[in-house]
Amino acid sequence: MDALFKGEQALLGAVLLDPDQLDALSWLKPADFYRPVHQALFAAMRTVSSQERPIRAADGTVPLTWLTSTVAEAGRHVRGLSASYAHTLIAACPRPQNAPVYGRMVLEGAIHRTVTKHAVRLEQVARIDAEQQQVEGVLHHADVLAGVLGDLARRWGTEPRPVAPPDAGTSAKPPRPVGPEEAEDERFLLAVLVSQPAAMAEVYDWLRPGDFADPGHGQVYRCLGALHHRGEPIDQVTALWEVQRRGLLADGTLSREQLDSLFGGPGAGSAEWLGDQVIRSSVVRTAAGAATTIKALAEDEALVPGRLIGQALHALGPLDEVRARWRTATGRPSTSSEVDDPAERSDPSARVHAALSRSAARQSAPQAVTPTVPLVRSRTATTPRSRTSPSRHLRSSP
Structure with missing residues (x-):
């Protein structure tokens, strides 16, 4: 049987046997439970406990x-x-005093599910934005994911800091297929950079070789950037020479x-x-690559929440870098959500309290009690930018 399912049952059974355990579970939310019936039961326990705190009998038993x-x-x-399921929950609890540990299991499962849900949503938005040539939607959902990771880190009692995975330097991702429109834009841009002497200065400060979907195009841009950096002229001959020198x-x-398609003729258009x-x-x-990575991390049940959150924040790092350069290119100011470091908002005392409350049972917890009657011990943008540049009509075929 699923360990998370048994953990949810054991926790609910512990609270049914000992309602005072709710005091040690203040950090747990009904939404942290996977099954709706368990969400409803935990919420009901909080409601009933706040309205009519169970008063124990003289022998320590809990009223029916x-x-x-x-x-x-x-x-x-x-x-x-039905009441029979409550009996099943009680039977599923080995020791009521272990409720904080059972709660930690529930919270850990909730963290994995929450990260997976937001990563999948980011993937879907990236697919839509790729078709519409928009970035605002994907950046918004990336900020939402980063905020969720920060909140989950504080609930788990850890510092929300990026942590590189152990195999960060060795894992190689398969090349992504290059769309025809992406390849066309890149070919036109490289042709313009080779044909127009001043064009490289328009993009050199914010465009990088890694921004090109086609690795070959990125290498050509690297060659042109090297010529520009050395102050040497850029034309068809010097560009071809630099490509050949680099092997x-x-x-x-x-x-x-x-x-030949890149250097074979004059390029017309706006490099910017x-x-x-x-x-x-x-x-x-x-953004799509980060979402795919984070989803794979969240689906790894062996990854503890602290490492999951840290590695997920690390996966979002490249997006922050390319986003900053895109804002430089378009003259857009950074938003408050981009400059606000989640680690700066973290309250160390709150994190310590969260960690301690999850890690140990209450020292003064009474021994397990039984109800007064015999119980059967059975077992939840903007308008798309036009694909056509005003100057693209003036281009000659490369």
Whole structure:
């Protein structure tokens, strides 16, 4: 049987046997439970406890009204709940004093599910934004995911800091297929950079080789950037020479046909506009890659929440870098959510309290008690930018 399911049952059974355990579970929320019936029961326990705190009998037993009132309150929100299931929960609890540990299991499962849900949503938005050439939607959902990770870190009692995974330097991701529109923008841009002497200065400060979807195009841009950095002229001859010096033809990175299409004729258009299209694609592509990585991390049940959150924040790091360069290119100011470090908002005392409350049972917890009657011990944008540049109509084929 699923350990998380048994953990949820054991926790609810512990509270039914000892309502005072709710005091040690103040950090747990009904939404942290996976099954709706368990969410309804935990919420009902809090409601009933606040309205009519169970008073123990002289022998320490819990009144039967505690169980019946809890089941009745939960039954108002879910169907099919009966008192027999409450008996099943009680039977599933080995030791009521271990409720904080059972609660930690519930919270850990909730963290994995929450991170997975937001990563999947970011993936879906990235797919839509890629089709519409927009970035605002994907950046908004990336900020939401970063905020969720910070909140989860504080609930778990850890510092929300990026942590590189152990295999960060060795894992190689398969190349992503390059769309025809992405390839066209990149080819036009490189042709313009080679043909227009002043074009490289328009994009050099914020466009990087890694922003190109086609690795070969990124290498050509690297060559042009090297010529610009050294103050040497850029034209078809010097660009071809730099490509050859770097061995890009010899190692098969580029072919003669590719170079002929890039350097074979004059390029017309705006380097700044084309560069904006390239970096927009890079933002969405980077967000999609981060979402895929984070989803894989969240689906790894062996990854403890602290490491999951740290590695997920690390996966969002490249998106922050390319986002900053895109804002530089478009002259957009940084938003408050981008400059606000989650670690700065973290309250160390709150994190310590969260960690301690999850890690140990109450020292003064009474021994397990039984209800007064015999119980059977059975077992939840903006308008798309036009694809056509005013200057693209003036281009000649590369």
